[in-house]
Amino acid sequence: MHRRILPILNVLGLVIAVFGLSMLLPLFISLGIGDDAQLAFDKVFLLTFGCGLLLWLFGRLYRRELKSRDGFLLVVMIWLLLPVFGAQPLMFYLPELSFTDAYFEAMSGLTATGATVLGGLDALPPSINLWRTQMHFIGGMGVIVLVVAVLPMLGVGGRQMFKAETPTPMKDTKLTPRMTETAKGLWGAYMLLTTACTLSFWAGGMGWLDALTHAFSVMGLGGFSSHDASLGYFDSVTLEAIAAGFALLAGINFATHFMALRHLSLNPYRYDSEIRWFLSVVLLSGIGLALFLWAKDFYLDFPTALRYALFNTISVATTLGFATDDYNTWPLFAGMWMLLLATFSTSAGSTGGGIKMMRAILLYKQVYRELIKLLHPNAETPTKLGGSVVPNKIIYAVLAFMFIYVAATVVLSLILIASGLDVFTAFSAIVATLNNTGPGLGQVGPASTYAVLSDFQTWVCSFSMLLGRLELFTLLVVLTPAFWKK
Secondary structure, eight states, rough: OHHHHHGGGGHHHHHHHHHHHHHHHHHHHHHHOOTTHHHHHHHHHHHHHHHHHHHHHHHHOOOOOOOOHHHHHHHHHHHHHHHHHHHHHHHHHHHTSSSHHHHHHHHHHHOOOOOOOOOOOOGGGGHHHHHHHHHHHHHHHOHHHHHHHTTGGGGGOHHHHHHOOOTTTTTTSSSSHHHHHHHHHHHHHHHHHHHHHHHHHHHHOOOOOHHHHHHHHHHHOOOOOSSGGGGGTOHHHHHHHHHHHHHHHHTSSSHHHHHHHTTSSSHHHHHHHHHHHHHHHHHHHHHHHHHHHHTTTTTSSHHHHHHHHHHHHHHHHHHHOSSSSGGGOOOOOHHHHHHHHHHTTTTSSSOOOOOOHHHHHHHHHHHHHHHHHHHOOTTHHHHHEEEEEEEHHHHHHHHHHHHHHHHHHHHHHHHHHTTTTTTHHHHHHHOOOOOOOOOOSSGSTTTOOOSSSOOOHHHHHHHHHHHHTTTHHHHHHTTTTGOOOO
16 A cells, blocks of 8 residues: 555645645735734644645655556545645634534535535634635635646656546546646636636625635635625625626636637637536526516515526526525425536536536437437437537446446435435435535525534535545545555
8 A cells, every 4th residue: 555655645745735835825814904813824834834845855755657546546635635734724713613523614615515514604704714715716626737737847747637636528638738738727717717706896895805705715616605694695786796607607617718718719618518508507597496486476576586596596506505595495496406407517627516517418418319229220320519429438437427426426315314314404415515516405505504414424425525526436446446456
């Protein structure tokens, strides 16, 4: 086992050290505004950066080019260890917070899930709330993609890490000849849109710190807020429209954003086969739910129904998780439909969770293909996406992914039910965490928190978030006996 772990310590230490450096932003803000969280951040910064530096120095003795298995193991170890360090500022400032809850909160932050165990957010120091959403920002695009941009300086190849971190059906597609340039380009587009989102929130009436906090959350499609009432605290149609618009942008493949910015052209959006499906499904669902709620007399007039239904549908479908109303009180169909959307709506290469729209499209096309073959057994009916024929190996991979996805949902839900949680809450909690959506239904609805769960149930949901963020296979392959054999 040590032969498998030692060669990755160099890069693991680098990632932890970079993560520690990211704590300087909330630390400086804490010092600048004079809240009482600076002691938590300076101690944790020294701890995190120091641990990363020691691992990096020790790992230099065993440094070599990463192989495929190294990439998978490294990604899993990073996503298991970073929440340990991310939880420390919360534990230092909130000593009554258990490690289980703090780890859950940090895992939720880094996986851009947005499920929380904390209440009284309005009373927390702004730097603590900023740190919670900054973890969304870091984890949304993927900390590995950021580090890949600097790995060549250390003589360590990053292609295996990048492939393990982005296990989408078309993960081998190259945007640039060099993996480093691809990572830089994706992060450049991500940071540009985050800056635009921050400025838009500020222009819409938020204070600059609230604007930055919520921009981190929106672009990472996380869902943490600095207020218990989430975005509903502001009661502003303008801010809701800004959040919804940027959430839709974050739900689009960032490779498409990158190519559009690189060529200063809208053509990449026209040629992206996922966008029309993504926008059509989400927006039509929002309008449909507005009509449904209005017909059920849940809202007195259609404009009000449209405001709340459209925003919350976009928020849940993109796995953002902000709420402007307690949709747990809506008719059951509405909440279940939104959770269904969260399982597949966002594009591959976006910061959203779920199985991704690309896989959903391929599944639909494969079902249609099988129906045609029943009518015409000898017909050649290749599956196409964006005008190109999709190889059968990708179809098989998608089918295998879906089997594991359904099995994981059922098994984890049954584990929560066996632990004493009611069926409805257990199922919605797993769907919400596995798809990195955040709020579920029942006892974990948008007006409540995951603090109602026992420690065991909290760890199950933490595992579910990690499993969903790494899109199942990256984590499961490390758990197989074959992985550890020569």
